[in-house]
Each structure stands twice: as structure tokens, then as C-alpha cells.
Amino acid sequence: MSARIIDGKAIAAGLRAELKEKVEAFGKTGRTPGLAVVLVGNDPASAVYVRAKARQTVDAGMQSFEHRLPEVVSQDQLMRLVETLNDDFAVDGILVQLPLPPHIDATALLSAVDPAKDVDGFHPINAGRLATGDTRALSPCTPLGCIHLLKSVEPDLTGAHAVVLGRSNIVGKPLAQLLLGENCTVTIAHSRTRDIADLCRTADVVVAAAGQPEMVRGDWIKRGALVIDVGINRIARDGGYRLVGDVAFDEVCDRAGAITPVPGGVGPMTIAYLLQNTLKAARQRSGAAAI
């Protein structure tokens, strides 16, 4: 059996088309949603993602504000920029692109973002809202994208055993909360988990967000399980570079019921949900009903 391939690129394009119509409708209230993105330093991958975010924001009919700062920017300068964006009425969403240089205290900076504009969903208030099931939560974009991809194959995940590989604040922990909200039984596994392959073999859903190239092997996967690959790893192969996920794709394809590819799986959904969160923030700030 070969797994169904979940086409995140196409699903994200569909989401953005729907969003554009909602943005147009929101525009009738007299406002255009605005997203501010802060990029620090010269990381080439971050520059690509920020360019894609700005382009897709404008394509969706929203305003894009880009702030590029040199690698040597100070914590104080960044804190002041965030405060300025918090106070700017035209800015509905603020995103600080990660990773930040090591001299920056990312936790302090992300906690300075107004929770109402925190379209990355990284602020402790939004993490708390997600954990308590508060619908006002702005939740992290990659986990939202993962849930959407899973539900495109299996709309009702009730009772499924989901194993999340990785416990980051950005993906693993919020994804576990979202899966609980879908009535899954959730296990979070990490680098200290024992017998991780055996654990995965009990899973109906495996989400790999461990940052380890091709860590999940074919014989870890129960036949018919759904596999979501969050990893994006650039590895040297055949004299060049190749993008691979945290899942050994060809092996897992032989056993899984459905699987996301890398590239073209979870990645495009992250930006689609950033745009969704920006509209949600704009609507909540203007007192309109949440999307």
C-alpha cells in the first residue's frame, strides 16, 4: 500500500483564496488588516520566509509592514520597536521571525508583544487561552496547519491515539493542546522518551517535530496511520543539498494511510494560518465576531 499524499501546498492555496474574500468583506468596515514582521540579522532561510509572508499578506488584500534590523541590534532597541508596533493602530498582527541572535532574550521579547496582536500565538496569555479552550486564543500557526491537514483526511479524530514527537513551545506543546481539543489521546515524546519506536507503533496519528532528519522509520508506523512531518532539514546528498523532513518518507509511505511531503506539506500551511490569525486579530480588535 502506498500512502495518500496530503498536498499542503494546494490546501494552503485554497485557504488563502477563501481568506482573501473574508478580508474583502472585513474591508467594508473601513479597515484593512495589517501585519508587521520583524526580521533580525541575515539568516537566509528566515529572509525567504519573511519575503513569502510579506508577498502572501499583500496578495490576501492585507497591509504588510516589514522591519529589518541588523544582527547587532540590542534588546532595548527591539523592545522599543515592539512597543511602537503595539501602539500602532494600523498594525493588527506582530510577528518576530525566529531564530533570533543568541544575545537577544527571545522569551522577554515575545512576551512584550501585545497578546491581542500576537499572531504567532507565542505569548503566555495566548498559550494559557489555548490550554483552557478559550476561543479568543491566537494559537501557533504550524500546529493549526497540522490539525487542518489531519482533518482534511479524517474530519473526526475522536479517540485517536496521537503521538507528538517534540516538546517545543512553538510546535509540540501547542499541537498537543489542539489534538486534545479534537478529543485525541495525546502522548508527547521527546529526546528522553524510552522506546520511542514502540510508542509510535501504537499511534493512529504521528506528528514528527523533533528536528532530526529522517528519524521516523517505516517500521515505527502502524499500517494506515496518519503521519504529519513538521521537519525541514537541509542535508548534503549526492554532491548537493536536499530538503528532508523528520520522517523517512519512502519507507513510511509503504505503511502509512496518509502522509505530508517535505517540501509542500506543513510549511505552506504555517504562512496560511499566519494570515488567518492576522484577520482573527483584526476582527477581535475591532469587536467583530471571530472567524
Ligand SMILES: Nc1nc2c(c(=O)[nH]1)N[C@@H](CN(C=O)c1ccc(C(=O)N[C@@H](CCC(=O)O)C(=O)O)cc1)CN2
Ligand atoms: N516567528 C516565527 N518564526 C518561525 C516560525 C514561525 O511560525 N513563527 N516557523 C519557522 C519558519 N517558517 C515561518 O516562519 C516557515 C518555514 C517553512 C515554510 C515553508 O513553506 N517551507 C517550504 C520549504 C521552503 C524551503 O525551501 O525552505 C515547504 O515546507 O514546502 C514556511 C514558513 C521558523 N521560524
